[in-house]
Amino acid sequence: MARWAPDARFRLVVAAVDLFTEQGYDDTTVAQIAERAGVTKSTFFRHFPDKRELLVAGQETLSRLLAEGIADAPEGSTPLAAVAAGLERASAEMGPQNRELGPRLKAAVAASGELQERDALKSVGLAAAMTEALIARGVPEATAELAAELGVLAFKRGYAAWSESDQAAEEPLATYTTSALADLRAASTALG
Template sequence: MGRWEPGARERLVVAAVDLFTEQGYDATTVAQIAERAGVTKSTFFRHFPDKRELLVAGQETLSRLLAEGIAEAPDGASPLEAVGAGLERASTAMGPTNRDFAPRLKAAVASSTELQERDALKSVSLAAAMTTALVARGVPDPTAALAGELGLLAFKRGYAEWSEGDRDGKDELAGYALAALDELRAASASLG
């Protein structure tokens, strides 16, 4: 096994999602994931504390990029404009590999209650990262929380549409996420 080969973390995630999809989350062992990824079991545990955490690989990076984009938005940006800057920044981390991987990840999550719970915690964390970044910009807590939740919804909707879209297209996630944010902005305005 290639103990020191680069890309072990990514290979572990792909192997896990494929195995979760093929045989179910509960039936998949850490040893099987490590074997499919071409690494040792101890390499697995250097990257992840357990198999459930594979689902949120990259969450810290995504949260950081969302927060950085919000922090770097122009001074006069509204809360949702700042969220848009965060969505745009975070979208730069998502490329063709993420797009191709998304349907398998969605199927794996749908097949396991435990993975659905972990995915929900991931969503809470992403919304919290945006809320915290907005509060740091001086946005009042209730407004920041609402804008963070709308940002999360926009990201999830945009990601779903992007990942299900034309695989040969050169379109990027940012366009989908920003369009979803605009739709949500319009929808919230109609609430009265």
């Protein structure tokens, strides 16, 4: 096993998702994940505290990108326009590897209650980051929380549609996330 193999973090995520899908989360060990990724157990623990954290790899970066996009939205932007700017910033960082991983990740999460719980906590963290960025722009708290929740839902819906679409299609993730946000905005008008 290579001690300092390139892309070890991403290979660990892919190995874990594949093993979780093949044999279940509970039956997958850290040793198996490390072996499948071609690294040592100590390399695993340099990147992740435990196997559950593999599926939220990048959450801090994603939260930061969403918040930066909101902060950098043009002055006078509506809360949802600022959220759209956050979605565009975060989406721009997602490439083909993220797209390919999407369906496998979805299957792994669907098969494990513990992973579903961790995925829900990830959503809470993303919403909190967007809410804080909106409040910093002067958006009232209740409005910021609602806009952030719509942003999280738009990101999830957009990512799912993007990762399940034709892999040869060249449309970037931002096209899907901003479209999902527009759909949610339209749907919210029907709430009365």
